[in-house]
Amino acid sequence: xxxxxxxxxxxxxxxxxxxxxxxxxxxxxxxxxxxxxxxxxxxxxxxxxxxxxxxxxxxxxxxxxxxxxxxxxxxxxxxxxxxxxxxxxxxxxxxxxxxxxxxxxxxxxxxxxxxxxxxxxxxxxxxxxxxxxxxxxxxxxxxxxxxxxxxxxxxxxxxxxxxxxxxxxxxxxxxxxxxxxxxxxxxxxxxxxxxxxxxxxxxxxxxxxxxxxxxxxxxxxxxxxxxxxxxxxxxxxxxxxxxxxxxxxxxxxxxxxxxxxxxxxxxxxxxxxxxxxxxxxxxxxxxxxxxxxxxxxxxxxxxxxxxxx
Amino acid sequence: xxxxxxxxxxxxxxxxxxxxxxxxxxxxxxxxxxxxxxxxxxxxxxxxxxxxxxxxxxxxxxxxxxxxxxxxxxxxxxxxxxxxxxxxxxxxxxxxxxxxxxxxxxxxxxxxxxxxxxxxxxxxxxxxxxxxxxxxxxxxxxxxxxxxxxxxxxxxxxxxxxxxxxxxxxxxxxxxxxxxxxxxxxxxxxxxxxxxxxxxxxxxxxxxxxxxxxxxxxxxxxxxxxxxxxxxxxxxxxxxxxxxxxxxxxxxxxxxxxxxxxxxxxxxxxxxxxxxxxxxxxxxxxxxxxxxxxxxxxxxxxxxxxxxxxxxxxxxxxxxxxxxxxxxxxxxxxxxxxxxxxxxxxxxxxxxxxxxxxxxxxxxxxxxxxxxxxxxxxx
Numbered sequence: 001x002x003x004x005x006x007x008x009x010x011x012x013x014x015x016x017x018x019x020x021x022x023x024x025x026x027x028x029x030x031x032x033x034x035x036x037x038x039x040x041x042x043x044x045x046x047x048x049x050x051x052x053x054x055x056x057x058x059x060x061x062x063x064x065x066x067x068x069x070x071x072x073x074x075x076x077x078x079x080x081x082x083x084x085x086x087x088x089x090x091x092x093x094x095x096x097x098x099x100x101x102x103x104x105x106x107x108x109x110x111x112x113x114x115x116x117x118x119x120x121x122x123x124x125x126x127x128x129x130x131x132x133x134x135x136x137x138x139x140x141x142x143x144x145x146x147x148x149x150x151x152x153x154x155x156x157x158x159x160x161x162x163x164x165x166x167x168x169x170x171x172x173x174x175x176x177x178x179x180x181x182x183x184x185x186x187x188x189x190x191x192x193x194x195x196x197x198x199x200x201x202x203x204x205x206x207x208x209x210x211x212x213x214x215x216x217x218x219x220x221x222x223x224x225x226x227x228x229x230x231x232x233x234x235x236x237x238x239x240x241x242x243x244x245x246x247x248x249x250x251x252x253x254x255x256x257x258x259x260x261x262x263x264x265x266x267x268x269x270x271x272x273x274x275x276x277x278x279x280x281x282x283x284x285x286x287x288x289x290x291x292x293x294x295x296x297x298x299x300x301x302x303x304x305x306x307x308x309x
Numbered sequence: 310x311x312x313x314x315x316x317x318x319x320x321x322x323x324x325x326x327x328x329x330x331x332x333x334x335x336x337x338x339x340x341x342x343x344x345x346x347x348x349x350x351x352x353x354x355x356x357x358x359x360x361x362x363x364x365x366x367x368x369x370x371x372x373x374x375x376x377x378x379x380x381x382x383x384x385x386x387x388x389x390x391x392x393x394x395x396x397x398x399x400x401x402x403x404x405x406x407x408x409x410x411x412x413x414x415x416x417x418x419x420x421x422x423x424x425x426x427x428x429x430x431x432x433x434x435x436x437x438x439x440x441x442x443x444x445x446x447x448x449x450x451x452x453x454x455x456x457x458x459x460x461x462x463x464x465x466x467x468x469x470x471x472x473x474x475x476x477x478x479x480x481x482x483x484x485x486x487x488x489x490x491x492x493x494x495x496x497x498x499x500x501x502x503x504x505x506x507x508x509x510x511x512x513x514x515x516x517x518x519x520x521x522x523x524x525x526x527x528x529x530x531x532x533x534x535x536x537x538x539x540x541x542x543x544x545x546x547x548x549x550x551x552x553x554x555x556x557x558x559x560x561x562x563x564x565x566x567x568x569x570x571x572x573x574x575x576x577x578x579x580x581x582x583x584x585x586x587x588x589x590x591x592x593x594x595x596x597x598x599x600x601x602x603x604x605x606x607x608x609x610x611x612x613x614x615x616x617x618x619x620x621x622x623x624x625x626x627x628x629x630x631x632x633x634x635x636x637x638x639x640x641x642x643x644x645x646x647x648x649x650x651x652x653x654x655x656x657x658x659x660x661x662x663x664x665x666x667x668x669x670x671x672x673x674x675x676x677x678x679x680x681x682x683x684x685x686x687x688x
Contacts, residue, residue, distance in 0.1 A: 230455075
């Protein structure tokens with residue numbers, strides 16, 4: 001079968017790695033937030049907002065880096081809003097996340113329709129950067145070392161986030177308030193401040209993930225993410241709240257998505273069945289959740305608003 | 310007295326602030342906010358025709374919302390309305406195609422039943438996963454949504470596609486025009502108001518009866534209040550969780566039936582996304598239920614308010630060229646305000662208590678009937 005030819009496999013792996021980028025970025029950010037005890041279901045909405053503003057910026061100013069910065073800032077602002085809602089006001093996290101999602105979905109759509117209307121491709125998008133020497137290794141180089149900067153960044157963030165959570169004071173505080181906020185509070189750690197910071201960092205990652213989507217794809221359309229952000233949330237459970245676990249999950253999703261695409265193009269799976277094949281990520285997620293549940297412990301204070309009384 | 314006022318005051322204040330933000334959004338897209346709101350209101354409630362459309366738009370929100378209240382009262386979060394609407398509609402379509410010649414008295418109840426069953430199954434699966442495998446239902450219901458969308462796309466592009474679409478080569482993913490005997494009859498001549506509107510109101514009343522007037526409802530609320538206490542009292546907690554999500558899903562599934570057989574086209578159509586068929590009722594129903602204080606009866610006026618918002622937004626798009634997506638963004642803001650108002654309410658209550666100097670009777674932060682606390686207790 002053509003799919004199993006080496007060159008096709010290599011191309012599929014390369015595209016799988018590329019497709020895993022937004023999952024990985026959003027998943028790492030969500031990991032930091034959840035480790036502090038805050039579930040953010042609004043990632044999908046934040047991604048759409050940052051994707052829209054990054055897209056609009058690049059459309060107007062034709063500057064990718066400016067677009068990326070705007071995407072980050074949108075993530076930061078949404079983080080501030082979400083922290084205020086869930087930490088200061090102590091709102092139910094699951095539902096307020098859905099509120100953020102709906103707002104992101106609607107507002108990005110509204111802005112897109114009034115400011116742009118019909119999808120216009122960006123004149124410049126993120127190009128591949130070959131890693132010197134490594135990119136020249138036959139096959140391996142093509143699969144792993146010819147990617148755009150945000151893909152490299154996403155993978156570089158994996159050890160960085162692990163180090164941050166385990167070796168820095170802020171990281172330790174984040175894990176402490178996620179496990180036992182009362183104890184952390186009695187030790188003089190500010191639960192509110194720590195959770196604010198965790199949410200801000202986490203949402204900035206989501207902003208970057210949204211920017212990655214448009215800066216690579218070069219196009220924005222309403223409901224751009226199609227549930228990607230929700231899968232990123234599930235990836236955190238899947239990855240047992242560890243950056244390396246999230247990375248494994250993100251790669252798996254990227255590869256599954258790339259394989260389904262490739263098999264469709266090669267017409268190995270008939271057109272009519274391609275919708276069935278597209279169910280794969282959601283089904284894998286459910287199966288993974290069943291396997292994970294009961295084996296791995298979530299941060300003990302996850303979704304529980306903190307109050308001193 | 311302030312304490313009592315706070316109950317009604319906070320949601321109203323939340324709605325007011327939300328509308329202020331709506332005005333800012335209107336300004337942001339270059340429309341006059343006053344004209345915008347005028348178009349919104351006249352579009353929603355301005356004539357008998359518009360009122361009928363509002364009622365029709367409110368119907369799926371009411372069904373989903375009433376279902377949500379059942380799930381939430383049992384402390385289960387159901388974000389799966391979208392998928393449950395789709396699966397209910399698909400089973401109803403199959404039922405209508407199986408018995409096209411059955412008279413309306415048979416076919417209408419049959420398609421409604423099929424919708425209830427289809428949505429019920431789609432709700433029971435995450436319910437069972439939560440009860441027996443401790444899978445977080447928020448995530449599993451979202452995944453079930455994604456699966457249902459693809460199932461709909463597959464069926465409407467393949468096995469259920471209108472044969473005429475294949476003949477003509479246009480291949481629009483839609484079913485054939487389904488049996489007229491399954492069509493929900495119009496109950497207000499000259500408008501689009503159909504029987505489904507009454508069915509939904511009846512279903513919401515039934516949801517209230519089930520929750521507060523039956524042993525089943527007592528068990529569900531007991532589980533929602535405290536699973537441990539319920540278990541100690543001999544209530545089957547796991548089975549109750551499955552039942553809550555199945556019931557919740559079945560009401561959404563009924564909304565699916567009504568969307569298909571209350572439509573002018575008498576077809577089920579997809580544009581590849583779920584919103585193309587459901588109009589995001591699975592999410593907007595959550596908004597309506599929250600705004601209705603997670604009470605099935607209060608969800609009735611609440612759904613009509615949000616149905617009005619959707620109809621008004623369509624009108625707004627026609628008159629001022631402001632995209633109807635404004636309503637979706639506004640809904641998001643309203644959700645955030647309503648769920649954030651819990652702690653604000655406690656603050657206001659505290660001020661009230663200080664004023665009336667009943668410092669001995671400090672209200673407990675979590676009295677059982679306060680929905681804000683119910684939703685806070687999620688894990």
